[in-house]
Amino acid sequence: MPGVRRRARGPEEEGSMAAGAECADGDCPRQHVFLIPEYLKDASKKMKNGLMFIKLVNPCSGEGAIYLFNMCLKQLFEIKVFKEKHHSWFINESVQSGGLLHFATPMDPLFLLLHYLIKAGKEGKYQPLDQVVMDEVFPNCILLLKLPELEKLLRHVTEEKEIDNKKYYKYSKEKTLKWLEKKVSQTVAALKANHVNVGVRVQSAAFFSSDQISSDKEEDFIRYAHGLISDYIPKELSDDLSKYLKLPETSAPMPNPPSKRLKMSDEPVEAKEDYTKFNTKDLKTEKKNCKMTAAQKALAKVDKTGMKSIDAFFGVKNKKKFEKI
Amino acid sequence: MESGDESAMEKQRVHVRPATLHDSSPATLHLLPCEVLANRFAPVGRFFTPAIRQGADGLHVSFRGRSLRGEEVSVPPGLTGYVMVTEKREGLIGKQDFRGSENNGEEAQEPLERGFDQFIGATGSFSCFTVWGLETVPGPEAKVWGALTWPTLAAAVCGPPAVHSRGDSCCRFTHRCPRTENQRASS
Structure with missing residues (x-):
């Protein structure tokens, strides 16, 4: 059976309830514990939308990773997960397995752009940025092009040429x-x-x-x-x-x-x-x-497998997880 | 869950409901040194919280017959803690942006919110939480302390150039609570 039955929760209720309050006597939706820069809270007063979690490339592995993107402040945040075996949360009147703690910290978008520039650089040509930052797997990468002062940033890692007011870049x-x-x-x-x-x-x-x-x-x-x-x-x-x-x-x-x-x-x-x-x-x-005390030793023997990655957060992959529970 | 295929997931955006970031009520969090393989209601306030005792050497509690020792951990300065929950699909009805239905990669006109996107909101916020260890206080060697230093380091390692950085979330390193500092000094 895919997933645990969860209680539907209208958007009108959101924010007004403490976490866990909605699962009076049953299963709760998965609760994610995040540490996020304080100023996003202030910025959120002004913005209607524009703060979102998106999947982009991890410039080291080339695989997907979750980032937080702020359209209003035009900032990119990396998400890292602290995870230790055998941990869980009590969140108000609920229990949340895994004990994961997510950190959102500002990240230089140039690391991600570099991934694309290096790829494009193999052709050895000068190219406009919107041709370089293209990704079929992670189409949200086009949001990177909306970040401010890209031209300034790109100077650190590219040679550039300007023809007819259009900039062309080559990885250096x-x-x-x-x-x-x-x-x-x-x-x-x-x-x-x-x-x-x-x-x-x-x-x-x-x-x-x-x-x-x-x-x-x-x-x-x-x-x-x-x-x-x-x-x-x-x-x-x-x-x-x-x-x-x-x-x-x-x-x-x-x-x-x-x-x-x-x-x-x-x-x-x-x-x-x-x-x-x-x-x-x-x-x-x-x-x-x-x-270790005796009790700690006894528990140390029990070795359960770790938790899912932050991917679980995007819903699809946590199917299995919930099946197990 | 709802969206079946992997590729949709790569495209998807999970929009944070901005209002929830400042409307969310304070949440009480305990990081337990054990696995509880459930995500559900638990009568924490009835059985766990009332059993917490403040001793001279930190917090004590008994959980399922085991003795736990705890300490308060402050969220690093410049950061706020949130408990976030993804909204059920049904919750989106009426909020869907139908302009997004013709999503063919035209970024200039493409709205930020598309029909297949998800939403997430904060259900609680916190500025400190309690870390529990089995029979001993987690103490300065606890891994979670190390993790909490990451934001400071991240600013230097992968942060945006200093001139562009906003806020001061990553410039300080003083979030350890006094008790832990003392423990460290005495050890």
Whole structure:
């Protein structure tokens, strides 16, 4: 049977009721827990519509991902999902499985445009933007063309030509790498400002001379930042950026490359894991074991599969989920 | 659910009802350290909330015979928490924008809302929630803390250029509640 029977709810009721109130003694529609920039609330007073969730390409994987798009502010927001096994929400007088927490954070649309520019760049021609940003799979990508100051943004990653007042663009790898380098140093600064522990090497560096410590550390920060940014660019460009940043190739891969950890949709944000010294599996279990109480241990044995991705949010895919319940 | 095929999903837009963002009533949220495989009514206010005790070392509650320990978590500054629910298709009748029926990719004239789009609205808002751990306070090592630092970092990693960014949602890093800071300092 597809889906659980849900209570219909007229639009006139919306907003006036607390979550969960409508499911007096039965199943509730799925409730999504979101953290969204505060200013969208103020903006929403003025707008009749224009705030929407859309599916666009994930510039790293090429697969679909959900974004929040604001037509009024002309802004793009990335959606990341925090998901930890064995968690659920109590929301007012209801229970919501999964315990997912969605984050909407502003995102530079250039990462998405870059995906299309690189594709089009393979032809080596100058092309108008509306011919570049076309996607049969994710037709909503045309909304990106409505974002402000695209011309200014595009200068970071393209060569441009103007013929008869019309702009034509061509992907430039050199410019893109320069732009990404700026992003890396911006990220390094943020990592430092937030005292993010960037890896095991930081600790081991303590055994070396002081000079070594500072230089080692810097490289770790850059590598970490590179990993984070690699989540927003294709693999090939990520490799090029690594060379451009003169990051030495590691003989043994880092225990947890950040790029592997901060994945869209199926993976939780798991930022903490990355940033602490407990980011290797061994350390984690070790820590768990010595801290766990009997009840925790007993529960640790029960290993249920994780929750669905944010795709479930778009309705279609959560069919199966509801069947199981 | 209603729309059967995958391709419709890629095209679809899920419009947020803007009014719900400022009309939604405060919601009380608890993040539980266990799976409850149900999405339904639960008498939280009758059995769970009244059992919460404020101890010197944080919150205590008993849930299904297990002892839980909790702490309050504030939503990072610049962000607001919302509980959102997708509207049932039936709810759309009368709201459908029929201009959208001839949707043939002509973006210049295409309305934002099309007949096959969905709507979502906030049913509750929150500025803090309670995180529960089994027998121990989740504490500063809890993964959710890490996740809450993401908005700060995201601004640098993938945020729009600084001159264009609006609001100040991503420039601060002071959302940890005092209790957790203390725990961190003492550990």
